Amino acid sequence: MVKSTDLVIIGGGPAGMSAAISAYNNGIRDILILERAETLGGILQQCIHNGFGIHKFNEELTGPEYSWRYEKQILELKIPYKLNTMVTEFTRDKIITAVNEQDGIFKIKAKAVILATGCRERPRGALNIPGTRPSGIFTAGTAQKYINIKGYMPGKSVVILGSGDIGLIMARRMTLEGAEVKAVCEIMPYPGGRARNVEQCLNDFNIPLKLSHTVVEIHGKHRLTGVTIAKVDENKKPVPGTEEYISCDTLLLSVGLIPENELAKSAGIELDSVTGGAVVDQNRQTSVKGIFACGNALHVHDLVDYVSEEAEIAGKSAADYIKNNGMSPGSFARNIIIKTGGGIRYTVPRKITSITDAKIYFRTSGIYRNAKISIKEGERVVASIKKKRVVPAEMEMIKLTGDNIREIKGGIVTFELEGLHD
Amino acid sequence: MYDIVIIGAGIVGAMTARELSKYLLSVCILDKESDVAMGATKANSAIIHAGYDPKEGTLKARLNVLGSEMMPQIAEELGVRYINNGSLVIGFNDEDAEKIKTLYRRGIANGVKKLALLDKDELLNLESNISKNAVCALYAPTSGITCPYELAIAAIGNAMDNGVDLKLNFKVEEIKKNEDGYEVISSFESVKAKYIINAAGLFADDIAKMAGDTSFSIHPRKGEYLLLDKECGSLVSHTIFGTPTEKGKGILITPTVDGNLLLGPTSVDITDKTDTSTTFDGIETILSQVNKYVNSIPFNRVITSFSGLRAVGGTGDFIIKFSNDNFISVAGIESPGLSAAPAIARYVAGMLKETGIRLEKKKKFNPYRKSMHFFKNLSDEEKNRLIRENRKYARIVCRCEMVSEGEIIDAIRSNPKATNLDAVKRRTRSGMGRCQGGFCSPYILDILSEELKIPVEHITKSGGASNIIIGRTKGGEQW
Numbered sequence A: 001m002v003k004s005t006d007l008v009i010i011g012g013g014p015a016g017m018s019a020a021i022s023a024y025n026n027g028i029r030d031i032l033i034l035e036r037a038e039t040l041g042g043i044l045q046q047c048i049h050n051g052f053g054i055h056k057f058n059e060e061l062t063g064p065e066y067s068w069r070y071e072k073q074i075l076e077l078k079i080p081y082k083l084n085t086m087v088t089e090f091t092r093d094k095i096i097t098a099v100n101e102q103d104g105i106f107k108i109k110a111k112a113v114i115l116a117t118g119c120r121e122r123p124r125g126a127l128n129i130p131g132t133r134p135s136g137i138f139t140a141g142t143a144q145k146y147i148n149i150k151g152y153m154p155g156k157s158v159v160i161l162g163s164g165d166i167g168l169i170m171a172r173r174m175t176l177e178g179a180e181v182k183a184v185c186e187i188m189p190y191p192g193g194r195a196r197n198v199e200q201c202l203n204d205f206n207i208p209l210k211l212s213h214t215v216v217e218i219h220g221k222h223r224l225t226g227v228t229i230a231k232v233d234e235n236k237k238p239v240p241g242t243e244e245y246i247s248c249d250t251l252l253l254s255v256g257l258i259p260e261n262e263l264a265k266s267a268g269i270e271l272d273s274v275t276g277g278a279v280v281d282q283n284r285q286t287s288v289k290g291i292f293a294c295g296n297a298l299h300v301h302d303l304v305d306y307v308s309e310e311a312e313i314a315g316k317s318a319a320d321y322i323k324n325n326g327m328s329p330g331s332f333a334r335n336i337i338i339k340t341g342g343g344i345r346y347t348v349p350r351k352i353t354s355i356t357d358a359k360i361y362f363r364t365s366g367i368y369r370n371a372k373i374s375i376k377e378g379e380r381v382v383a384s385i386k387k388k389r390v391v392p393a394e395m396e397m398i399k400l401t402g403d404n405i406r407e408i409k410g411g412i413v414t415f416e417l418e419g420l421h422d
Numbered sequence B: 001m002y003d004i005v006i007i008g009a010g011i012v013g014a015m016t017a018r019e020l021s022k023y024l025l026s027v028c029i030l031d032k033e034s035d036v037a038m039g040a041t042k043a044n045s046a047i048i049h050a051g052y053d054p055k056e057g058t059l060k061a062r063l064n065v066l067g068s069e070m071m072p073q074i075a076e077e078l079g080v081r082y083i084n085n086g087s088l089v090i091g092f093n094d095e096d097a098e099k100i101k102t103l104y105r106r107g108i109a110n111g112v113k114k115l116a117l118l119d120k121d122e123l124l125n126l127e128s129n130i131s132k133n134a135v136c137a138l139y140a141p142t143s144g145i146t147c148p149y150e151l152a153i154a155a156i157g158n159a160m161d162n163g164v165d166l167k168l169n170f171k172v173e174e175i176k177k178n179e180d181g182y183e184v185i186s187s188f189e190s191v192k193a194k195y196i197i198n199a200a201g202l203f204a205d206d207i208a209k210m211a212g213d214t215s216f217s218i219h220p221r222k223g224e225y226l227l228l229d230k231e232c233g234s235l236v237s238h239t240i241f242g243t244p245t246e247k248g249k250g251i252l253i254t255p256t257v258d259g260n261l262l263l264g265p266t267s268v269d270i271t272d273k274t275d276t277s278t279t280f281d282g283i284e285t286i287l288s289q290v291n292k293y294v295n296s297i298p299f300n301r302v303i304t305s306f307s308g309l310r311a312v313g314g315t316g317d318f319i320i321k322f323s324n325d326n327f328i329s330v331a332g333i334e335s336p337g338l339s340a341a342p343a344i345a346r347y348v349a350g351m352l353k354e355t356g357i358r359l360e361k362k363k364k365f366n367p368y369r370k371s372m373h374f375f376k377n378l379s380d381e382e383k384n385r386l387i388r389e390n391r392k393y394a395r396i397v398c399r400c401e402m403v404s405e406g407e408i409i410d411a412i413r414s415n416p417k418a419t420n421l422d423a424v425k426r427r428t429r430s431g432m433g434r435c436q437g438g439f440c441s442p443y444i445l446d447i448l449s450e451e452l453k454i455p456v457e458h459i460t461k462s463g464g465a466s467n468i469i470i471g472r473t474k475g476g477e478q479w
């Protein structure tokens, strides 16, 4: 038996919740959120540090507090959700198969679907670090879950590989729990996480950040006993003679996040090879009409505030799609492709399909000072912003108005960056 | 007092235990590790070789061909995955072509069925992604792939279901011979038996020495592998070998039964029999070799690397002999030991028979074991019926491989019981997917703790001192 629902949102983290509320506020009532965890809130539940909501609420909230602001609305609006529910299959005609203890395996046919499944961490295997395979190697997020959710201590002397935000946060967290964090190694010449986190999580605790360093060997037969680290050259290859052994019982990996895109793949949705998420237009609609994506499932964000903002767009778009009986938002009045020029790593969205305001998020491919980022059609500047400093760790945004878009005559615009490379 | 004690729970010990469980005998299998299949059986190429490699007339040749013929039925009975995907040895020049012809003749002499020599076009027809530089190939349609540790786990589980005892964490340190048989001793306990079968893999020489046999020694030869994501598994459908050299069959490229792509193994003689680390050089060697055989291998999709140790006996053949009265050593079981294992087990049973032991068939022997992946293979209706009986089948713990709590509990409760994270992983595949256990291991840790009734701090990754967490942060307990 296949049930029908107007809007199914897969994932009940900040993106899913915000998308649901936005769809509700835009007139949709028949909504169902499917969440595999035992609570709403997604990864925020284990992020007990503060720093969430500065843009959105002008306040510094913890992860669970930020999450609660949305959860409360979900409850007040009586938006239905199912917890402990895993979506196992998803097809491009929007049939969802899921399983939970109450309903067993069940199928839902949706008019529109929003993918808000978040992201996962890159594991050790992807790095090809030679050595043994002992216990004591965790991704930073897994260690965070052990400590903050389970109350288990993963280890007491720690090396962290990668300086992504979760790694930095965990350096501080483990220190506060009494562990010794001996070093954070980053293969790039600049940190992977936000400057604020480097300051507050490493510098304030005198934890050394070793830039242009990586782990070249893992030691220990049962439990980890140590790692060998080394300096790397411009091509990220270890420099012979710079090896240094650090004894430790724990190695945390904070080496990147990848959008959780298995469901998108199974539905045959076009993916972006840079972000790992779906290719979307400014309404956050994927290559399959009626399927939308937002949050870390679309591209990895550094601030949850932008996740919520993006999810509002997806929620509204899905609502419009349902209300217009399957007509895409803006009816594909335009078909403009956004290309990336020098200095820009990616943009989301990559397509403009309607004459409606478009928030275009982007990341740069390096650190630049006095940067001017422009969207150009040929030589004509459609819009631009200026920034004192841009870094890959911090996502930036340019807003295009409907008028800006109306002025674009052709099918291609280019994102370009001019500035001083650091 | 057991009739028979088998030392070593690798594929040889496993198949032997299962073979002997067909008879009215009391049998015990021992292993020093915290789980079965932790030696060479855990980390190898997983190929059920057709049998054209071993020299004509050797025990290796005979047992390989026979074992590989027995494999489909055994896999079926044990609910273990086996895919008859066929293999190709590819050649790039005249010298290779000559070697391939030698292999072909050898295969025919060994009794391998359906072998064929292919020219370039025929080869590219079979495998479109093979390098255009290849000129010829040997095609062995009877070659297959399996999951070696799954096979050993299932064989031991089935043997246990038929009455065999398993003792893990039993490291044989000493063997005493007395009037009525042998006493096999570890630091903690001892067992007695009339007959001993030494299937201790790399350590078979040490065990033989304990019984006074110093006629052979075993040294380790490391083989490293890279495993690629499931998205890459369809790059080739056959197992692809280069032309063999003196050092062995060389590096291969093969799909696995799970649908991943496996690249390796390297071949490096080492001295430490416990050194299964991977090396920078090993990884580089694999990367530089496989490119020659197959086009556009997506190296950025590596999900893990691992290494296995070959137990090299130095005679060029398997060493299967009496080390003492009623004491059989099965040693130097290098490749194709996995393929030959069912035949080795029968051969060993035959040797036992020669000593005069009575091999009387059990009436109740049940050759079947439920597949470890049975739940996955059910229809949605059948799954829902099971879920109504046991809600835990609806609680997905491993999201990459979609493994439920029910399946994990099955793995902890059924023979041979999983007692640590890696043991659960080998039985259920939880933690083997893209996230490599990042998501599911905290949950499995709790399930293990609850099922085994031991504190989480004592749950390990793979036995010994490989505990995952060191204590609690909350509740005031100290670490």
Ligand SMILES: Cc1cc2nc3c(=O)[nH]c(=O)nc-3n(C[C@H](O)[C@H](O)[C@H](O)COP(=O)(O)OP(=O)(O)OC[C@H]3O[C@@H](n4cnc5c(N)ncnc54)[C@H](O)[C@@H]3O)c2cc1C
Pocket: B007, B008, B009, B010, B011, B012, B013, B014, B030, B031, B032, B033, B036, B037, B038, B039, B040, B041, B042, B043, B044, B045, B046, B047, B048, B049, B170, B171, B172, B173, B199, B200, B201, B202, B203, B204, B207, B222, B223, B224, B265, B308, B309, B310, B311, B333, B334, B335, B336, B337, B338, B339, B340
């Ligand atoms: C790199 C590599 C690739 C291979 N590829 C293939 C292939 O594709 N096809 C194929 O057919 N074969 C292959 N092989 C060969 C195959 O893996 C082996 O022949 C087979 O696994 C050997 O099984 P075993 O039971 O003899 O040894 P093992 O699996 O090593 O088992 C021996 C057991 O004895 C236990 N033990 C040792 N000492 C003691 C002690 N003192 N007390 C108690 N227990 C003890 C060990 O813990 C271990 O569990 C390969 C081997 C390697 C290493």
